[in-house]
Amino acid sequence: MITGLDHYKDKWGVQSDASIQPGLEAMESALAELRNPHHGLPFIYIAGTNGKGSTAAFVSSILMAHGKRVGNFFSPAIEDIHDQIQIDRLPVAAADFDQAMEQLATVKTPLTDFELLTVLAFLIFKDKKPDFIIIEAGMGGRFDSTNVIDPLIAIITSISKEHTVFLGDTIKEIAWHKAGIIKQDKPVVIGPLPELAFEQVDAIAKEKNAPVSKVLEAYKGPLKLKGKHQKINASLAWTATEQVLGRFFEEQKAVSGLAQAAISFRFEEVFPQVIFDGAHNEASIDALVKTVQENYPNQKIHIVMGLIQGKDYLSILKSLENIAARFTFINFEDERAMSAQILFSENISKIKTIQNDYDILPVYEDIEVTIVTGSLYLLSILKQQNYEMFRLYKNR
Structure with a gap:
């Protein structure tokens, strides 16, 4: 689309x-x-x-x-x-x-x-x-x-x-x-x-x-x-x-x-302690994991994600488990979107939830960092839905 x-x-x-x-x-x-x-x-x-x-x-x-x-x-x-x-x-x-x-x-x-x-x-x-x-x-x-x-x-x-x-x-x-x-x-x-x-x-x-x-x-x-x-x-x-x-x-x-040089959705801080990164395959997820470890070595990490169908989601989840304290899987509107239930159903040894709306999740700045990743289409939707909040942060 x-x-x-x-x-x-x-x-x-x-x-x-x-x-x-x-x-x-x-x-x-x-x-x-x-x-x-x-x-x-x-x-x-x-x-x-x-x-x-x-x-x-x-x-x-x-x-x-x-x-x-x-x-x-x-x-x-x-x-x-x-x-x-x-x-x-x-x-x-x-x-x-x-x-x-x-x-x-x-x-x-x-x-x-x-x-x-x-x-x-x-x-x-x-x-x-x-x-x-x-x-x-x-x-x-x-x-x-x-x-x-x-x-x-x-x-x-x-x-x-x-x-x-x-x-x-x-x-x-x-x-x-x-x-x-x-x-x-x-x-x-x-x-x-x-x-x-x-x-x-x-x-x-x-x-x-x-x-x-x-x-x-x-x-x-x-x-x-x-x-x-x-x-x-x-x-x-x-x-x-x-x-x-x-x-x-x-x-x-x-x-x-x-x-x-800058580009949207490449480890972009769109709100305090909220990072958007469009990693969506095994190689880019591995790079994301290393970047998170370099920049936030001692903080809890909350992974928010949604994927397009056809991705090797098992390998992606396995890599992200190395850094995540908890996961939130989002159902988003795209004909090719993977159901969040599929991701939720996998055997992940972390706290996990499903979200069906686009409200930005509560962020406790001193407790955890939220990494929003997966489909660029999801990131785009989230940015549009929370545009005013992000705009105020960018121009603060």
Whole structure:
């Protein structure tokens, strides 16, 4: 579900399918009808199991610190469709969506919702003409609707098991999908990958004559985003922007940009002692656990969570048990949401409850820290439902 898309579809009489249909044929056909608005645009392309959004934020901040105008296509939404397409980290206006939808209304090729959104992004970026455009792959890479672009550089942040129904059950298969974003003769920057994943990515890069930069060392400068994994993401962004900017890259501007980078729902304190973090698979949950242990070593931790169906929830719960004093599982409104009862029913040796509303739970600042995690859709709902409380805290 792409929150807010139906408003524009209804307004302009555009039809699209909510299902997931990997493949590029429909995208290529629709874009051809629109005279290929994506051709010749200055893309930076990011794929990976975890770290795409944070790395995109770091790349954006470095480029903006160099005085560049930057477009971003994020996936999925933080709150709704408007924050998925941004210029200089600000959501584009409703008028820009209307202008692009007016053009899309002429397209005869049937599209899925995400394909429709991707075409919208290309049309908006074609009109806005930013100096650089950072694109996140939605799922996998090779057959993702975004993979019709010819980027200046590709970044693969991490590879672990995810979306196994579509991408396969093995790390090697998943790596094959991620490595599909590598283009002929174009550089690729990669983070620390499992050995089998690296072998697959490296082999495909060699086939494409694509120079590989392997980033293993964590960035040592100041960051707003917390966690050791964010230091690796910052190094990925540094390496990629250094290659893109060439002789115009300035280290001090890069340091300044990285220090200012922020992104919602990445260990974000939205209220005193309430942290929102969009970890939703085993690898990102492990990173979250380590970050909690680093930042709150002697406090009780209350885990509030809800998940989308298809996640390895048993592994996720097992990891979170290492830090949690208690759990609250939330039923939330999304057609793909996992019932909180499923999570509640598992054999967890902690206090656990189910909640069916979105009121922020009581927080005793000196007693426990509440970590709200799991589905980004849940985090978005909670933020919207408690917006005024969060706004007052942020502006205090």
